[in-house]
Every structure is written in C-alpha cells, then in structure tokens.
Amino acid sequence: MTGRTEQRSPCVVVTGVEGAGKSTVGRLLAERLGVPFADGDDFHLPAAIAKMSAGQPLDDADRMPWLESIGRWLHERDVAGTGAVVACSALRRRYRGVLRAACPGAFFLHLTADRKLLAQRLGLRTGHFMPTSLLDSQLATLEPLEPEERGAELDAAPSPDRIADLAVGLLEQAL
Template identity: 50%
Template sequence: MGPSGVGKTTIAKMLATRLGWDFAEADEFHPQANIDKMSKGIPLEDDDRWPWLRLLRDWISGEQGKGRDAVVTCSALKRSYRDVLREAGSSVRFLELTADPALIEDRLSRRTGHYMPPSLLTSQFQTLEPLGGDENGTRVSVELTPDEIVEAALRALGLADRAAEAPAAAQN
C-alpha cells in the first residue's frame, strides 16, 4: 500500500515470486470511469473508490476460498479503505511503502505508460493515513533497495519461513 510511485507493483511482484503466491494489480480492477477521471488529473473521491475496493475484496475472498494466497497492490490510503479489504478475512496483511514525497515526485516524473499523472501525488499524500499500530502489517521505507525492502517485509510480516519453503521454480 501507499501512494502512486512508491514501488507497489515492483515490490509486490518480487514478494509474490519469493512466496510462490499469485499476484494481482489493483489498478486493473478500477472501472473505466475511475481511470478516465485520474487520467484527466482529477483525484478520486471515496464514492469512486468504494466499488473498486469491494471488487478487490471479493477477488481476495475468492482466492482464499480456493485455498490460494496472493500478493495484491493497492494504494489503500485510508484506514476505512483497508477496513473494506480486511473484510476478505483475517489473513489480510498490509505492507506500507513509505517515502519522502520529493523522491516519489521524481520517480513519477520519469514514469511512462501509467494513467496516474504526477499532479495527483499531492492529493494522495494528503489522503494517506499511515498504517496504524493496531493494523496487521508493517511499514518499510523505499529508500532501501528492492531486495532489502522485500527482505524487511518478509521478516516483519512473519513470512520469511514461507518464502524459504516456496518452490525453487517460483523464486526464479
């Protein structure tokens, strides 16, 4: 979780590979109306996000119902958004990727092929409610290397042993 540009997709794919779990990109669950709005530089409002979050929650529940674990990217900027995702079950854990806004602004200025313009970054940081100490998850700075972020996340989330047990083919 975290604002656009913190590296959610990169880290989530690495975690999914290390754990041998499925991967899902929450951006792919957005309805076209949300994508159009963001593409025009208009921040999403809560009413735009609720259907998207419920769809994502239902996908997570479906995966759990099939006995599959997954790593999912999602901004999950507010606790209330995370509350919707937690409705999928007690195994939902969060990894908040933290960064100085200037670092993320620099990253976004160089990113191509994404509908989220850098102009919306300020609104994302204004909306962000950091992961609370009573929420199941951890926070890791993106000032580390991607490998260091993944290692820190696996340890903090209690998944290091699961990653070590993952099939070797999944880790390649």
Template identity: 50%
Template sequence: MGISGCGKSTVGALLGERLGGPFFDGDDCHPPANKAKMASGTQLNDEDRAPWLAEIGAALATPSDGAGTRIIACSALKRSYRDLLRSYTPDLLFIHLSGGAATISGRITGRAHEYMPSSLLASQLATLEPLGTDEAHIPVDILADPASLVDGIVRRLELS
C-alpha cells in the same frame, strides 16, 4: 499499499514470486471511468473508489487454489478503505511502502503511467491516513532497491 509511485506493483510482483503466490495489481480493477478521471488530473473520491475496493476485496477473498499467499497492490490510503478490504479478509496484512515526497515525486516524474499523472501526488499524500496500531501491517521504507525490500519483508513475515 501506499501512494502512487512507491513501488507497489514492482515489489508486489517480486514478493508474489518469492512466496509462490499469485500477484494481482489493483490498478487493473479500476473501471474505465476512474482511469479517465485520474488521467484528466482529477482525484478520485470515496464514491469512485467503492466499487474498485469491492472488486479488490472479492479478489482477496477468492480461494487461490493452494497457490500460496495472495498479494494485491492497492493504495488503501484511508482507514475506511482498509476496513472495507478487511471485511472480505479479516486477517489481511498490509505492507505499507512509504517514502518522502521528494523520492516519490522523482519516481513519478521519471515514469510513464497509463493514467496517474504526477499532479495527483499532493492529493494522494493528503488522503493517506497512517495505519493504526490495531491494523496488521509491516512498514517498509522504499529507499532500498526492490529485491532488498522484498528480502526485508520476507524476514519480517518469517518473524510473525
């Protein structure tokens, strides 16, 4: 989880490979109306996100045919969003990828994204609610390269 540009898709895909489980990108679950709204520079509201989060929650709850841990990249910016996802999968563990605004801004500016303009970074930062101590999570600072981040995540998972 984390704001746009933090590396959710890259790290999630690598982590899925490493753990031998399927990886799903939550961006693929956004309906066309959400993508168009973001592409126009307008942030999503809770109503826009509700069906998207429900689809992600359903994907989390779907058995993975013994293929290992399911990894889903999803911003999950608010506690209420994470609560909704946990209603589908109560033992959900969030891996929170985070970094400074300047780091994220540099990443967003240096990439092409189907619908997420850099102008929405401020709204994502404003919406992000810290994880509570009662929320199972692993905090990850994104300054290292993706492979090193995955190594660190796997070590933390082995200690759990």
C-alpha cells in the same frame, strides 16, 4: 516462506501512494512467496481511470467498487488457501477496512517515502494513467497504519529486491 508448508499462504496488500513501488515490490514479494499477484490498477472501472487521467482525484464513490472488487479477489484466494499479494494504495483506514472485511487475515505492507523521492520516481514513469499532479492529493489522503492494524511499514527507498526480502522476513515474524 520455506519450512511453513503446514500454514496457509498469506494474503498481503502492498499499500502506499503513487510512486512508492507497490506494483514492483508486490510482484517480487509474490514470486518469493509463491502466490498469485494482482495490480490494484487493473481493478479500476474505466470511468475512474478516465477521471484520474484527467488529473482529478477519486472520491469515495469512485473507490468503493474498486476496493470491493479487490476484496473479492483476495477473499477467493484466502478461501482457496493459495494466499495472494495485491498492490493497492488503500490510503485510508476505512479503505483497508473494506479489504479486511473481505479477507480478515490480510497483512498490510505499507511502503513509505518522502515526497521528493516519490516525485522523482513519478517523473521517470511512462505509460501510466495516473499523473504526477495527483501525488499531493494522495499524500493529503494518506492515513498511516494504526497500531491495531495488522501490518508493517517499510521504507520505499531501498531497491525493490531488498524491500521484498525485508517483507518476507516481516511476514515470517508476523505469521
């Protein structure tokens, strides 16, 4: 975000279900903004990874330590003024609330796509602990951003570069 050196760098949470492109878009967005990037998957406890790997969806007790850890990471970068981008599903409003409590100025960039595109992408993905079989549980859990939540939705169908460019434009307008 050139020309805005007087303003603090934003903290952005790239949200959505598996296969939406959160990590890919998040990395590109962080590069464009010149801020640190973190993948929410890296914050999961080993027991949660094992549960998902076995095809079992996480419950709120599994998610809370994960969300709190991501929130601490965002808070540290917000306090330091560096800004940050993190890829995190944050499927429910209350999950986003945990992140907002840690970083009140967080901007949520929600990537949306239809089930067919998501399943297609997941079929091509290799080496990830989360199986395609959990897509339907994620879609059932998903609560889209509410009008009063600070953020925006973007279609996940275009190229990741295009989405990152659109996201930069949205952030420049919003901040």
